Amino acid sequence: MIKRLNWRVATLVSTRQETPTARTLVFDVPGWPGHLPGQHVDVRLTAPDGYSTQRSYSIANASSEDRLELTVQTVGDGEVSPYLTEVLEPGDQIELRGPVGGWFVWRPHSSPPVLLVGGGSGIVPLMAMVRSRGKSDTPFRLLYSLRDPGQLFYADELEKVMAGVEVAYLYTRIAPPDAGRAAGRLQAADLIAYGWPPETAPDVYVCGPTGFVEAAADLLTGLGHDPAKIRTERFGPTGG
Numbered sequence: 001m002i003k004r005l006n007w008r009v010a011t012l013v014s015t016r017q018e019t020p021t022a023r024t025l026v027f028d029v030p031g032w033p034g035h036l037p038g039q040h041v042d043v044r045l046t047a048p049d050g051y052s053t054q055r056s057y058s059i060a061n062a063s064s065e066d067r068l069e070l071t072v073q074t075v076g077d078g079e080v081s082p083y084l085t086e087v088l089e090p091g092d093q094i095e096l097r098g099p100v101g102g103w104f105v106w107r108p109h110s111s112p113p114v115l116l117v118g119g120g121s122g123i124v125p126l127m128a129m130v131r132s133r134g135k136s137d138t139p140f141r142l143l144y145s146l147r148d149p150g151q152l153f154y155a156d157e158l159e160k161v162m163a164g165v166e167v168a169y170l171y172t173r174i175a176p177p178d179a180g181r182a183a184g185r186l187q188a189a190d191l192i193a194y195g196w197p198p199e200t201a202p203d204v205y206v207c208g209p210t211g212f213v214e215a216a217a218d219l220l221t222g223l224g225h226d227p228a229k230i231r232t233e234r235f236g237p238t239g240g
């Protein structure tokens with residue numbers, strides 16, 4: 001039976017600036033039922049004149065926590081994202097409903113190796129999976145494609161050594177001198193060098209802008225990964 005999701009009032013508790021144009025918002029949501037890593041919420045904003053609009057945002061924090069964290073990247077001429085990243089202040093309230101999604105989720109007790117491939121803000125639900133992994137012995141490999149080092153989300157956390165989690169940064173425009181790889185888009189060679197071989201039958205999660213997700217999924221299937229094991233989430237305009 002499909003359960004109807006109710007809108008809930010969420011109060012912003014604190015924020016963390018991830019990059020000059022992205023911030024993490026920590027919400028208190030009374031009655032929040034909990035979530036699985038990979039799920040998202042719908043956020044609804046309503047203006048004083050009654051005009052209302054909604055967008056989807058992935059949940060960033062571990063499933064074991066009561067609070068809810070979203071990380072939002074400002075889209076220059078966007079209607080909702082600049083409000084969330086620049087205007088909303090602790091104590092302010094928004095409406096949200098969720099958790100939404102049952103396919104793009106990692107269940108912490110599943111056992112095959114996990115390959116996470118994220119582009120830009122597509123790192124958000126993948127980070128929820130990394131954070132939810134806890135002491136699980138499932139080995140994780142994360143390939144994080146980003147424009148330049150200034151766009152890195154969760155820098156302090158990702159740079160700490162996490163046993164069982166290997167992280168490769170794939171810069172598309174500007175790579176730092178020690179990157180070990182020239183700047184450029186994700187290629188099959190990156191998936192071979194930093195991913196799992198198809199024979200290990202990993203559970204694969206790909207998230208990011210639509211073009212990135214389609215290119216990555218094509219490369220993965222071209223290398224022999226089973227399309228049925230590749231789960232994708234596209235961050236195009238909501239509904240797109």
Ligand SMILES: Cc1cc2nc3c(=O)[nH]c(=O)nc-3n(C[C@H](O)[C@H](O)[C@H](O)COP(=O)(O)OP(=O)(O)OC[C@H]3O[C@@H](n4cnc5c(N)ncnc54)[C@H](O)[C@@H]3O)c2cc1C
Pocket residue numbers: 040055056057058059071072073074075077078079080081082121124125209233234235236237238239240
């Ligand atoms: C399931 C799902 C999960 C998502 N999770 C996140 C998340 O964790 N963090 C996050 O920052 N965003 C996420 N998004 C994207 C988010 O829902 C919005 O699309 C984004 O914040 C832009 O909304 P806006 O109102 O600011 O822009 P809009 O007013 O909707 O659009 C302004 C302009 O930007 C273009 N545009 C809209 N969205 C994007 C985009 N994502 N990338 C590039 N151009 C865009 C539009 O075509 C338009 O030209 C997710 C989307 C989906 C579908």
